Amino acid sequence: MARILVVDDEETLCDFLGNFFLKKGCEVSKANNGEQALQAIDKSEPHMILLDMRMPGMSGMDVLRTLRERGQEIPVIALTAVDNDMVMDEAKQFGVIDYITKPFSLDQLEDLVLSRLAGLLG
Numbered sequence: 001m002a003r004i005l006v007v008d009d010e011e012t013l014c015d016f017l018g019n020f021f022l023k024k025g026c027e028v029s030k031a032n033n034g035e036q037a038l039q040a041i042d043k044s045e046p047h048m049i050l051l052d053m054r055m056p057g058m059s060g061m062d063v064l065r066t067l068r069e070r071g072q073e074i075p076v077i078a079l080t081a082v083d084n085d086m087v088m089d090e091a092k093q094f095g096v097i098d099y100i101t102k103p104f105s106l107d108q109l110e111d112l113v114l115s116r117l118a119g120l121l122g
Contacts, residue, residue: 006031
């Protein structure tokens, strides 16, 4: 079973996405900030992370940097409210495999996540 970590400071979105992917057969962990995300990563060892790039305190970029400094190569799909090529270029340097801009279509996110998971898990 695929394990996904959803990280977003918008609690309702985090819960919604968590429940959505749970219904799709994934095991889901959730975090509402960067510090919680790092703890959840250590605990749940996700196959993929859906990571909000703009959060108060520890940003999504900070989480990415910390993961890579630790040597953790977990695939990350960035969730971003601003379609900014410079930010996404930097995020890709830290291993973001794709990104989706808020507001997004749930069908689009589902296709992206499930196709990437299928490629990762065979």
